[in-house]
Amino acid sequence: MNTETVSPMVRCDRRGRVGIVTIDRPKRRNALNLQVKRELVEHLEALASDNAIAAVVLTGSEGYFVAGTDIGEMSSMRPSDHVRLETDRVFHVVRQLSKPVIAAVEGYALGGGCELALACDIIIAAEDAKFGQPEIRVGIMPGAGGTQRLLRAAGRYKTLLWSLTGDMIPAGDAYMSNVVSELVPTGQALARGVELAEQIACMPPLAVHAIRDAVRLGGDVPIGTALALERRYFERLFDSEDQKEGMRAFLEKRAPRYEGR
Template identity: 75%
Template structure:
């Protein structure tokens, strides 16, 4: 039985919630292990089409648990696979949306950045303050910020450790949508539910094109996109979607 992570299913959306509010949902090894199990269960559930990741108590994740991390050696990090949860989020076969209230700092910011989309409250704060405790981001922070916001913003934020107001994060393409405080979860669920109505094979293909195309030459990315596009014409969902459009009715997708 998980102590710090709970899952709620709303129709085709799994809401995975970190519940360690007394520590502002800080990520320790137990939370990471429970989070991995919850995400893997949601991915394996055929009734789930999209996942929303959030926190409790008005916070997303205020960071990695420094009290635990302070004593870890390089070998401990490798042996305990302390960054595995970020890989699980990034490699999820189903879309993952972060619903951010309060703080998403350090490992919490990296956890949000590992998701496909980020919905954030207008008063939320992001940041990579690792430099202030003698280290640096180690689970995607420098590279995600670099690719989304560019070198000059990424260096400013990681070298100072300053918080990034949600409005600035939105302007720098780190946030998909801004909402009033308290509304992040419901908006994330609404978007997830909308994605859940889309043809699953097309959703997978778009995510694959975005993920693999981001870091290759444009011509390579365009070729990948074209192959994925063509492959969808072998699917029943392509035929159903186009016929439904012609018939002026709602499509019924089956993921084949």
């Protein structure tokens, strides 16, 4: 029996109410293999269940986000392997996490790395970072949201241009195409991501949850349905103590004290 100890490839730190998840596989530019995906799921689910954590920042070590999915591991897989091993689970976990997730991108976010960033709520990118969906160059296509999330962010024509050529997308182009939330100087993506996470962590939790749900669910339904959904969330917040506290604090010209109820 193989008793070899496999070193962790993902680390998790807590900074106040912010959880920082770092992919740490620098020799492979943080490429996603099954171990990395499994460890990401474990850390993210632990943060989701931690009441002390209000927001999460996802990043990579040594100046890279994620250079792609590990082709060496994936090359011999069959369709049933993807199903059995749930190779797309981490993307669903990120997208459905109960707390906001901010991607802090330096270097490359390619293939599965781009899809991992797209699964997040906010993407902060260094000015010289590169995004892309190069799967076509190895005989496949994006399979974890690369076509569909790009389509909803950048539109049909950019999505097809990038997906059919496999070309890298400079962070500036991604920003202009609504794929990136904010550009920062090289080396500052994590600091800015944490700063934003700390700002969001101070907001009323019920309102944060409602806004995220309205945006995520509303983007995939007709505008009339989305507006009705938004209105229902808006109305429901008037049953919360946070709504009363927030408005009372505003009128009394003091800082609010939110409790998430």
